[in-house]
Amino acid sequence: MIALPSSLNANLVIGIALLVMLLVVAGAIVRTRSLLAAIILFSIYSLVSAVWLVVMDAADVAFTEAVIGAGVSTIVLLGAILLTRGEVEKPGWRALVAPALVCAGVGGLLIYAAAGLPALGDPASPANAHVGRAYLEAAPKEIGAPNIVTAVLASYRGFDTLGETAVIFAAGIGVALMLGFGPHASPLPPAATIGDHHVVLRVSAKFLIPLIALFALYVQFHGDLGAGGGFQAGVIMAAAIILHALVFGLRDTMMAVPPRLVRSIAALGVLLYAGVGVACMLNGGAFLDYDYLFPPAFEKQVPGWLLGDPEHAHHWGQHFGILLIELGVLLTVAATMLTIFYGFAGRTVEAIRQERGA
Amino acid sequence: MSFILLHFNYVAVAILMMAGLFVVVSSSNLIKRMIGLAIFQTSTGLLYISLGKVSSGTAAITVDAASPEKQALANHLDPAYVAQYGVAGVVYSNPLPHVLILTAIVVGVATLAVGLAIAVRVREAFGSVEADEIEVLSRLESAQAGSQA
Numbered sequence: 394m395i396a397l398p399s400s401l402n403a404n405l406v407i408g409i410a411l412l413v414m415l416l417v418v419a420g421a422i423v424r425t426r427s428l429l430a431a432i433i434l435f436s437i438y439s440l441v442s443a444v445w446l447v448v449m450d451a452a453d454v455a456f457t458e459a460v461i462g463a464g465v466s467t468i469v470l471l472g473a474i475l476l477t478r479g480e481v482e483k484p485g486w487r488a489l490v491a492p493a494l495v496c497a498g499v500g501g502l503l504i505y506a507a508a509g510l511p512a513l514g515d516p517a518s519p520a521n522a523h524v525g526r527a528y529l530e531a532a533p534k535e536i537g538a539p540n541i542v543t544a545v546l547a548s549y550r551g552f553d554t555l556g557e558t559a560v561i562f563a564a565g566i567g568v569a570l571m572l573g574f575g576p577h578a579s580p581l582p583p584a585a586t587i588g589d590h591h592v593v594l595r596v597s598a599k600f601l602i603p604l605i606a607l608f609a610l611y612v613q614f615h616g617d618l619g620a621g622g623g624f625q626a627g628v629i630m631a632a633a634i635i636l637h638a639l640v641f642g643l644r645d646t647m648m649a650v651p652p653r654l655v656r657s658i659a660a661l662g663v664l665l666y667a668g669v670g671v672a673c674m675l676n677g678g679a680f681l682d683y684d685y686l687f688p689p690a691f692e693k694q695v696p697g698w699l700l701g702d703p704e705h706a707h708h709w710g711q712h713f714g715i716l717l718i719e720l721g722v723l724l725t726v727a728a729t730m731l732t733i734f735y736g737f738a739g740r741t742v743e744a745i746r747q748e749r750g751a
Numbered sequence: 752m753s754f755i756l757l758h759f760n761y762v763a764v765a766i767l768m769m770a771g772l773f774v775v776v777s778s779s780n781l782i783k784r785m786i787g788l789a790i791f792q793t794s795t796g797l798l799y800i801s802l803g804k805v806s807s808g809t810a811a812i813t814v815d816a817a818s819p820e821k822q823a824l825a826n827h828l829d830p831a832y833v834a835q836y837g838v839a840g841v842v843y844s845n846p847l848p849h850v851l852i853l854t855a856i857v858v859g860v861a862t863l864a865v866g867l868a869i870a871v872r873v874r875e876a877f878g879s880v881e882a883d884e885i886e887v888l889s890r891l892e893s894a895q896a897g898s899q900a
Contacts, residue, residue, distance in 0.1 A: 402806075405756060412763040419770040419790060431786050442793060450844035451800045452810040454853050458793075461860045466789065469860070473782055473867035477874040492776040500769035507761030514757070514806030516836035521805050525845030529838045533813050541811040541846040542853070550850060557854040564861030571868040619812060624857045726857060733864045740871060 404448055405513070411445040428474045436467040452620035453542045456612075460628045465730055468635060472737030476744060537708030538617035538715060546622065547715040551681040554718070555666050558725050562663050565729030572736035573743075574652040591640070598640040605633035613723050617712070623719035627726025635734050643738050652735050655728045662725030669717045683714025760801040767794035781870040781880040785863060792859050796852040803848035805836065811846035813839075 418438045425431050439462020446455035511518035528545055536544040546554055609629035616622035638646035670681040678685025687710055695709075771794060774787025807828055814820045821841055825833055828842065836842055874880045877888045 409756065409759050412760065416763060416766055416770075419767050422786065422790065423770050423774055428780065428782055431783060435786050435789065438790070439793070442797065445797070446800060449800045449804050450808055450810045451803070451849045451852070452812070454796070454800060454849050454856070457853050457856045458796075461856050462793070466860050466863055469864050469867055470782070470786065473785075473871060476871045477782060477880040489777050492773055495776065496769040496773045499772070500765050503765035503768065504762050507758055507765060510758065510761050511802070512754070512757035513760050513801060514804050514808075516805045516808075516832075516842070518802070520802050520847070521845045525803065525847050526838065528846055529811065529843050533839075539813045541813065541843070542849045545846055546850045546853065554854060557858050560858050561861045564858075564865050567865045568868045571865075571872050620810070622853075624853060628857070729861065733861075736868065737864075737871075 408445060408448045408513075411441055411448065414441050415445065429471075432467060432470045432474065435470070436463045439463045439466070453540070453622065453625070456620050456625045457628075460625055460632065464632050465628055465635075465733075469733060469737060472734075472741060475741050476737070536711045536715075538711070540617050540619060540622075542620075543617045543622050543715065543719075547617075547718055548681075548683060548711060551670075551683075551714075551718060554722070555663075555670065555681070558666055558722055559663055561729050562659055562725050565659055565732040568733045568736045569656070572740045574656070574732070574735060574739065594640055598636060602633050602637055605636065606630060609633065609723075609727075613719065614716075616719055617715055623722025624726055626719075627723045628730055630723065630727040631730035631734070634731055638734070638738065643735075643742060647735070650731065652732070655731045655735070658724050659728035659732060662721040662723070662728065664721075665724065666718050666721035669714055669721070673714070681714075681718075683710045686710040686714045761798065764794050764798045764801065767797065779882045779884075781873065781882065782867065784882075785866045785870065788866070789859065789863055792855070796855060799848040799852050803845035805842060805844045807832070808842045808844040811843045811849065813843075814841055 415438060418434055418441060422431050422434045422438065425434065439458055443455045443459035443462065446452075446458055511520075515521065528549065529541055532538070532541045532544040532549075536548050538544045538548075609626045612621035612629060613623060613626035616626070634646060634650055637649070669683075669686065673682045673685045674680055676685040676688045768791055771787045771789070771791030775784050775791065778784050778787065809824055814824070824841055833840060833842055870880050873885060877885045879885055879888070
């Protein structure tokens with residue numbers, strides 16, 4: 394148990410205030426009858442939790458939550474309600490009694506159990522004092538990347554991340570198999586795209602899209618130095634292309650970034666990731682052991698001035714290994730998000746076309 | 752009082768989790784259920800991040816020991832606390848929960864998309880995304896199939 398500072402810790406107060414906001418938003422989601430309102434509230438929920446994550450020092454997670462929760466999931470959810478046209482009907486209060494009792498019971502037990510958990514910010518708790526500290530101490534010496542989160546994600550737990558990348562790829566394939574790869578047959582009639590009266594939107598989007606793409610690359614290549622990495626960069630890159638589709642119409646975007654290319658890129662990312670692992674094995678190391686990424690004979694030929702001081706020379710493999718697998722993650726995540734978007738958006742186009750034909 | 756404040760995170764997580772579960776169980780609309788599931792999942796993330804917070808710590812991005820940033824971080828802290836819990840003179844929060852939750856969020860949106868795609872196909876097959884209506888329709892269908900056979 395750590396003593397609370399005499400003046401209340403500002404971080405603690407801000408954290409609790411944000412959690413109260415989260416509770417209010419979650420309550421509003423439970424109460425609302427409108428699906429559209431629920432989706433917008435969920436987007437707000439994600440943004441508030443991203444701010445809370447920054448207060449909790451989880452900069453990388455906050456980044457991801459802001460991009461995914463407020464961006465991609467909102468778009469996917471909006472696409473889904475467009476296609477299902479569902480409105481939530483008000484169930485009778487009798488139907489709510491049993492779920493409410495179950496939730497109150499489980500929630501009560503969880504709150505009771507919460508008293509046994511370590512206090513917030515306890516530096517001596519088992520999680521923080523042992524495994525977390527071990528990574529913090531070892532990573533600067535063994536990996537050399539300043540961002541420990543990236544070091545653990547890409548190197549120590551690289552195999553785990555490979556699995557997650559594969560799951561994302563599989564989910565993209567699943568959505569594509571269920572919803573298709575975008576509208577087939579003839580392109581959309583122009584009326585379904587945005588009209589010319591949205592000049593301000595078009596001009597500002599033209600200005601924004603390159604900046605967003607550039608920012609994605611910054612997040613990608615800055616990932617081992619500061620907050621960021623392949624997951625965040627991939628989603629930001631997809632967001633730039635989705636913005637193009639929203640403003641200029643799906644048809645133009647599909648000509649610029651064809652679904653066939655996107656599918657290949659998604660597979661290429663996973664292949665690149667696994668390929669780095671196999672390359673390490675071929676050079677005598679374990680799967681994804683980046684210290685063996687370059688054959689020893691190659692490292693001897695690299696001039697000394699390029700390697701830097703000999704103490705850090707062995708980080709070369711780690712540095713390039715992380716860079717390559719993050720690139721694989723970027724490709725897979727960006728392409729999968731686009732595949733999912735094409736699937737939903739293309740289905741909408743088909744639905745509009747059927748309605749007009751009927 | 753401080754005990755309640757320092758455990759408030761877990762209470763909030765429990766309530767958020769139950770709010771998500773309540774939406775999943777009580778709503779008959781498949782899309783609304785997916786939103787509930789997403790809230791449930793996010794609350795799990797909040798629990799992990801809460802456990803990884805270290806008091807007066809900073810994000811797990813190493814700063815040089817001689818840099819002014821390190822001095823600024825250390826200035827308002829008790830030197831004994833930094834010596835005991837810091838790494839090379841800086842107190843960091845635990846990076847491991849961050850890694851786990853970061854990837855979980857991205858996987859979460861991918862699975863959310865799969866769930867929504869299934870809901871879209873259900874709507875195309877049954878003309879509805881309300882679980883109770885779908886149940887009635889599928890019963891009718893199987894009864895018809897039975898009478899034909």
